Amino acid sequence: MAEIASAAPQRVATRPRLRGAALLGTVPFFAYVTIFLIIPTLVVVIGAFASDDGGFTLANVGSLGDAYIVEAFGRSIALSAMSALIGAILGAVLAYALVTARSDGVLRRVVTAAAGVLAQFGGVTLAFAFLATIGLSGFLTLWLSEHGIDLYAGGVWLFELPGLTLVYTYFQIPLMVIVFLPALDGIRPQWREAAESLGGTTWQYWTRVAGPLLAPAFLGSTLLLFANAFSAYATAAALVSQGSPIVPLQIRGALTSEVVLGQANLGKAMALGMVIVVAVVMTLYSLLQRRTAKWLG
Amino acid sequence: MRKLSRSAAVTLTAATMISLTAACSPPESESESSSSGAATATSAADLGGLDALVTEAKKEGALNVIALPPDWANYGEIIKAFGDKYGIKVNSAQPDGSSQDEINAATQLKGQDSAPDVFDLGMSVATANTALFAPYKVSTFDEIPADLKEANGAYVNDYGGYMSIGYDSAKVPAPTSVADLLKAEYKGKVALNGDPTQAGAAFGGVQMASIANGGTAEDIKPGVDFFSRLKKAGNFLPVDPTSATIESGQTPVVFDWDYLNAAQSTKTPTWKVFLPPNAVLGSYYAQAISKDAPHPAAARLWQEFLYSDEGQNLWLKGGARPVRAEAMQKAGTIDATAFAALPEVAGTPVIPTEAQNTAAKEYLTANWAKAIG
Numbered sequence: 001m002a003e004i005a006s007a008a009p010q011r012v013a014t015r016p017r018l019r020g021a022a023l024l025g026t027v028p029f030f031a032y033v034t035i036f037l038i039i040p041t042l043v044v045v046i047g048a049f050a051s052d053d054g055g056f057t058l059a060n061v062g063s064l065g066d067a068y069i070v071e072a073f074g075r076s077i078a079l080s081a082m083s084a085l086i087g088a089i090l091g092a093v094l095a096y097a098l099v100t101a102r103s104d105g106v107l108r109r110v111v112t113a114a115a116g117v118l119a120q121f122g123g124v125t126l127a128f129a130f131l132a133t134i135g136l137s138g139f140l141t142l143w144l145s146e147h148g149i150d151l152y153a154g155g156v157w158l159f160e161l162p163g164l165t166l167v168y169t170y171f172q173i174p175l176m177v178i179v180f181l182p183a184l185d186g187i188r189p190q191w192r193e194a195a196e197s198l199g200g201t202t203w204q205y206w207t208r209v210a211g212p213l214l215a216p217a218f219l220g221s222t223l224l225l226f227a228n229a230f231s232a233y234a235t236a237a238a239l240v241s242q243g244s245p246i247v248p249l250q251i252r253g254a255l256t257s258e259v260v261l262g263q264a265n266l267g268k269a270m271a272l273g274m275v276i277v278v279a280v281v282m283t284l285y286s287l288l289q290r291r292t293a294k295w296l297g
Numbered sequence: 298m299r300k301l302s303r304s305a306a307v308t309l310t311a312a313t314m315i316s317l318t319a320a321c322s323p324p325e326s327e328s329e330s331s332s333s334g335a336a337t338a339t340s341a342a343d344l345g346g347l348d349a350l351v352t353e354a355k356k357e358g359a360l361n362v363i364a365l366p367p368d369w370a371n372y373g374e375i376i377k378a379f380g381d382k383y384g385i386k387v388n389s390a391q392p393d394g395s396s397q398d399e400i401n402a403a404t405q406l407k408g409q410d411s412a413p414d415v416f417d418l419g420m421s422v423a424t425a426n427t428a429l430f431a432p433y434k435v436s437t438f439d440e441i442p443a444d445l446k447e448a449n450g451a452y453v454n455d456y457g458g459y460m461s462i463g464y465d466s467a468k469v470p471a472p473t474s475v476a477d478l479l480k481a482e483y484k485g486k487v488a489l490n491g492d493p494t495q496a497g498a499a500f501g502g503v504q505m506a507s508i509a510n511g512g513t514a515e516d517i518k519p520g521v522d523f524f525s526r527l528k529k530a531g532n533f534l535p536v537d538p539t540s541a542t543i544e545s546g547q548t549p550v551v552f553d554w555d556y557l558n559a560a561q562s563t564k565t566p567t568w569k570v571f572l573p574p575n576a577v578l579g580s581y582y583a584q585a586i587s588k589d590a591p592h593p594a595a596a597r598l599w600q601e602f603l604y605s606d607e608g609q610n611l612w613l614k615g616g617a618r619p620v621r622a623e624a625m626q627k628a629g630t631i632d633a634t635a636f637a638a639l640p641e642v643a644g645t646p647v648i649p650t651e652a653q654n655t656a657a658k659e660y661l662t663a664n665w666a667k668a669i670g
Contacts, residue, residue: 071670258419258495260661
């Protein structure tokens with residue numbers, strides 16, 4: 001956003017300065033951002049470098065190198081990546097199916113409305129829905145076992161990473177539909193007609209025209225899904241009660257454990273680690289968004 | 298888009314923050330600190346005897362307790378009995394909270410009417426937070442064994458129990474040892490009460506499994522390895538057991554304190570308590586009064602009630618071993634029926650020291666997620 005200072009003297013009418021009264025309108029925004037974004041971030045950053053007696057220390061951040069924390073980050077990233085990829089692919093297919101439907105039709109309206117709701121359907125309610133369906137005494141589990149199929153022959157995978165991946169995917173797919181639909185809508189039918197009249201096959205159209213156009217939006221949406229899963233807490237907290245496999249659950253343990261004490265600042269250091277991971281992801285996302293915006297304006 | 302000049306934005310943010318912090322400061326506690334000095338009383342005698350304490354406490358009219366589940370060591374009945382006896386309203390917050398949650402609440406709510414008055418804590422949390430407690434000696438202080446109290450009464454052990462294996466005899470065969478749980482009959486059926494890196498009861502479960510497998514309370518590796526084998530056999534169930542999961546049959550075998558498993562038997566008649574022979578791990582909880590208690594007199598009266606014969610017998614009724622059991626046995630004031638109903642103990646009970654626990658925790662933190670992952 002560098003402004004080029006021109007050498008020639010200009011006589012531009014100076015813009016009226018914003019008066020205090022005009023600034024009042026921005027107070028709610030800044031108040032909100034301060035309370036819910038700036039202060040918590042500062043608390044996390046300061047706490048990550050604070051010792052128990054309030055001094056400066058690198059011990060908390062150093063502890064992030066401990067094997068169990070590194071493993072938790074590894075599992076968190078793996079879970080987020082898996083659920084983001086599955087969600088992105090299935091969500092993209094569903095979104096494409098919607099685009100081929102009439103844009104003002106009932107089907108499309110119903111599905112986008114449902115996606116809007118389900119993308120936010122997480123936490124305890126979602127965990128409970130899965131427990132009631134395919135939990136150990138879930139109705140589907142019991143119905144299948146009556147027919148000789150044991151869902152949990154190889155262990156109780158629902159309460160471990162495979163189960164978390166499944167449950168996360170449930171809210172990732174609708175989110176993908178919401179964020180990927182605009183990009184699909186931006187693909188104009190004329191482009192396809194142009195490709196066909198120049199003798200291109202469907203395969204060529206997808207690999208040479210639509211594919212490259214949609215790739216940045218697809219990757220960007222996948223990154224958004226990744227960040228969404230990476231920061232999810234309540235769903236996992238309601239579902240997993242052993243081993244705290246992922247970072248948000250490790251942070252919970254650091255803050256509330258009655259067994260291992262004095263780890264509050266270690267929890268903040270882990271939160272700082274999460275902030276950094278999400279910051280990297282969101283930077284990549286915004287770069288990709290910029291590329292997408294060029295095509296789809 | 299009109300850009301806000303940066304300095305204006307900064308000023309505005311700063312102004313907003315200042316006005317907010319002013320608005321967010323907690324209201325001053327309105328309850329008058331009792332002039333009688335209940336907040337600094339270290340025994341009922343300081344206030345002029347038990348009757349004076351009762352009068353002061355009734356004046357306050359309320360008591361805030363925290364993290365006391367009604368079905369834990371009979372707390373539901375204890376809270377009701379205290380409220381009925383003295384006409385004091387007991388506000389019970391976060392019944393399912395952990396010991397650390399109690400301390401967090403005390404620091405976060407400091408100076409407010411809703412702050413907790415009294416704590417019931419695991420020993421690690423109690424010994425780590427003595428600065429937050431008001432020392433107080435109940436009338437029966439001398440009857441409490443010396444190794445189960447802090448000399449000045451900053452915290453005092455209240456009730457204890459042994460780590461046990463609860464099982465639903467209608468669903469699984471009776472185990473005769475910890476190792477039995479590796480058998481195929483227990484596939485997908487064995488649970489710990491919580492995550493051992495977070496919950497004291499689950500931590501005790503791993504310690505007990507360690508003692509049963511040739512380890513000690515300190516050398517917890519054999520216990521972690523046992524649960525790892527249990528996991529590989531497909532027997533370990535990573536579900537947090539509650540009364541509901543036990544009644545619905547989702548968690549047929551649960552490692553938990555014997556008084557909690559015993560309490561479950563009253564709800565589920567087929568629920569049995571098993572104490573493995575020669576792997577007896579004991580642990581006591583501790584009472585403490587908050588230094589910043591909004592109801593200092595009621596807090597002290599609560600302690601007097603808990604350590605009276607009546608309070609101790611109520612704990613015993615819930616299957617917990619009250620700290621004055623021995624003295625009460627001698628005096629003949631103990632509830633003999635409830636005392637006889639406690640599970641049989643075979644072998645010498647191990648009560649781990651803080652040093653042993655610390656060593657065990659380090660190993661557990663580094664290896665638990667891996668072992669059952």
